[in-house]
Amino acid sequence: DTEVTQTPKHLVMGMTNKKSLKCEQHMGHRAMYWYKQKAKKPPELMFVYSYEKLSINESVPSRFSPECPNSSLLNLHLHALQPEDSALYLCASSQDNPFLAGIGDTQYFGPGTRLTVL
Amino acid sequence: LAKTTQPISMDSYEGQEVNITCSHNNIATNDYITWYQQFPSQGPRFIIQGYKTKVTNEVASLFIPADRKSSTLSLPRVSLSDTAVYYCLVGKPIKAAGNKLTFGGGTRVLVKP
Numbered sequence: 598d599t600e601v602t603q604t605p606k607h608l609v610m611g612m613t614n615k616k617s618l619k620c621e622q623h624m625g626h627r628a629m630y631w632y633k634q635k636a637k638k639p640p641e642l643m644f645v646y647s648y649e650k651l652s653i654n655e656s657v658p659s660r661f662s663p664e665c666p667n668s669s670l671l672n673l674h675l676h677a678l679q680p681e682d683s684a685l686y687l688c689a690s691s692q693d694n695p696f697l698a699g700i701g702d703t704q705y706f707g708p709g710t711r712l713t714v715l
Numbered sequence: 716l717a718k719t720t721q722p723i724s725m726d727s728y729e730g731q732e733v734n735i736t737c738s739h740n741n742i743a744t745n746d747y748i749t750w751y752q753q754f755p756s757q758g759p760r761f762i763i764q765g766y767k768t769k770v771t772n773e774v775a776s777l778f779i780p781a782d783r784k785s786s787t788l789s790l791p792r793v794s795l796s797d798t799a800v801y802y803c804l805v806g807k808p809i810k811a812a813g814n815k816l817t818f819g820g821g822t823r824v825l826v827k828p
Contacts, residue, residue, distance in 0.1 A: 601758070639802060639818035639819060639820060639821055640759065640818050641818070642815065642816070642817070645815065653815055685756065687758050687759075688758075689758070703749065703761050703764060704761070704816065705761065706751075706758030706759045706760070707758050708757055708758050709756070709757065709758050711756065
């Protein structure tokens with residue numbers, strides 16, 4: 598199973614709403630990632646979790662709050678978003694095995710959640 | 716992090732070979748070169764990864780010269796379904812900290828009948 602799943606596929610929310618995006622993988626990967634992608638632009642890294650600990654936060658506004666409840670799940674909690682936050686939100690995972698010296702750590706991406714903020 | 720530069724777009728025809736060259740002049744010693752393919756409204760899909768010389772798999776080949784300052788993705792005999800954006804990335808895994816990759820602008824490949 599080399600699949601990363603994301604729910605929901607589409608989400609429309611108002612600026613005062615609170616919502617969550619979910620990501621799941623069962624490949625035994627220990628690193629999970631959130632990316633944001635605007636139309637016709639490359640994905641931009643937001644957060645990286647490694648062994649369920651936040652290892653990278655790319656100066657993302659606090660209205661985005663990541664959570665990694667266990668090694669298979671990654672959530673992104675959304676609150677008080679702005680219309681400019683509308684984008685495709687991608688989740689990815691990678692093995693992140695510190696013993697695999699000399700091997701690049703391939704990231705596997707989910708299909709994304711298309712978020713629209715009204 | 717090493718910055719990558721790719722052509723913005725390329726056109727090709729079915730059955731032809733497509734070669735996309737990526738420049739990464741500041742590549743670090745431990746960086747790997749990875750290529751992803753992305754269709755509209757889908758997540759990027761891993762194509763191939765290499766460190767030096769040549770790597771080949773069932774879908775593509777990756778050529779990396781000795782100085783590693785560039786790399787070329789080669790897609791043999793493309794079909795209409797290969798129309799997508801192709802991203803070249805360089806980066807290295809950081810032990811127990813994930814793998815920070817930076818996507819460049821990507822190359823939009825249009826395969827025509």
